[in-house]
Amino acid sequence: MSLIEYRDSGIFLPKLNFWLDPQGPVENAWLSHAHSDHARGIHGQVWGTPETLTLYQMRWPGAPAGIPMNFGEPAEFSGARLTAYPAGHILGAAQLLIEFEGRRTVYTGDFKLRPPLCGATAQVVPCDHLIIESTFGLPIYHFLSREQAAARIATFARECLADGTVPVFLGYPLGRGQEIAHVLCQAGIPTAVHGAIARYIPVYETAGFTFPGWTPYEAGRIAGQALVVVPGMRSIFEALECRIAYVSGWAALGNARARSGAEELIPYSDHASFDELIETVEASGAREVDLVHGYTEALAQILQARGIDAAARGRGRVMEADA
Template sequence: MPCPTEDRLNSADQLLLFAEPDWPPDPFDVRVRAEGLYVGCADLYLDARLKVDRCFISHAHTDHACAAHGVTVCTSATARFMRLRLRSGEFDVHPFGRPFPWGDARLTLHPAGHVLGSAQLLVEYGGQRLVYTGDIKLGPSLTCERAKVVPCDVLICESTFGLEKFRFPPVAQARRQIAHLAGELLAADRVPVFLGYSLGRGPELAAILAQAGFEVMVEESIGQHLRVYRELGWFDWPVRPLDPRKARGRVVVTPAGPAAAAIARQVTGAELVYVSGWAMLAGYGRRFGADHAVCLSDHADFDDLLRLAGRTGARKVYVTHGYTRPLRDSLAARGIPSRILNVGAPRRRARSP
């Protein structure tokens, strides 16, 4: 979805663009501006929703990598993915775990475990440490770096699944369920069509299914991203470009939306499988025309969000992006001071898993 511009922010957006007033100031000068989250001590935006001069981009999904900023601080993988759709802007790329100076602050990128190249940002300033997680997942993945818990004084944490009901099954169990369902559908002479974003879940599904021994076909945009995965050494399984005429006996991976709808029309016997953390909500997959749903996410669930906050040792936590109030209250009940950062109304798009 295209990035909103200043004149497209409606009055509801404007009302949401301010942090709660009761939170005492901290050394990092964390603010919410119309452009997005801002860290004043480093003069740096975090996943800005509008174009800015200098911005840290945690990963290349379009709800975070929304604009071609003047200078984008990110990993090399994120830069590669962003260049697939953004032709302007300068990239300042850094490897994980290697500090670099940034004005009066020092910055370090650490793995976030969300998608390939996804990063947390550590800001060191005035003898203290702030960590911005971006989207984060603590569990294992076949196609991206595993997240690291980074000790800090102040934590800015996502809360996509910050509601207590979101407790995901183990990843190994979800992988087995995916492979079992694919086998069952093929045995019934059906064509399993798994739904996943071009970056992240789509490649992960392709890896799970190929590793389980299935012949996998991938839609064009997933194939485009997989070329980058291969070049970076993160995908070594055989997959084929999608040809609806030859899908019988094979498993298909495609993004949801128009591509999946077209495949459902073109492939006789296609059955769509929605794979996401949102699959925990009864019937949610039907919004995408899916016949089946499996819970596998590239975000932390409720328990992992609490675990993350506790293991960082943060003295206070800013909560943003998702179920902010329930997570804030759960952290406070565990003795961790927390406040909400409202970064504007979410863009209208399919929920991220």
């Protein structure tokens, strides 16, 4: 029996009766982070970082409280040693190191190496077997650093306000939305935040990220401030002749302007760029690499050409929801 099995409902460790980010209801689940394509309130027992479990409870009221895993503090389960490490994705996102029968397996979950705007910076965890996402696993994807992205966000907002127009930032409800609001507030720019994003601000504040002066978004009171709203509201602000910014990994694509309808494209992602994926794989020392999510087939071929034993696993679909 191998340690890892790839099943329709997720990544399964049969010897441990333990699942990694399962889609269907299971007894024991590791939640790498609180995005809804990874964490669903349908499981028996769940493990995750304290921030992930708090966000999970907010998204799935009534779900089990879960077993908190602090970064770098090992826990025993079914004869395995489990340790969480930062994944650099959204607040609380973690990689999991599984040490079992003398072998080190790392599951990154959603991941990036660049320091995030909010959250802990990832580290490469040495291992024998690496299971890594490949959302942006093609060499066309290059992203701004945290500092570059923050500067672009603040500059666009200031230019719009100086021209008497309203800057609107489209952000996903968990992760990007809070990061954009944090940058704008830190820059001293008046910022109104939509409720779907603002509801998680207290969790970020508990983790030490401040949002000085933010106000709740109210329709009809938009002048003189930057807005942080969810992507589904884009057409409202287009009709109001606001100026729209799109902060996403997909902004790196040539057709992003047409796809997003945004005027300002800021290529910043919570996922690793192609170069970061290669760097992580090589620095991990893994002799076996499995790719899940995104451009799995393409990246597997690229890694194989570099002499790495890489395989495309899982669904291989491109997740746009949180990129």
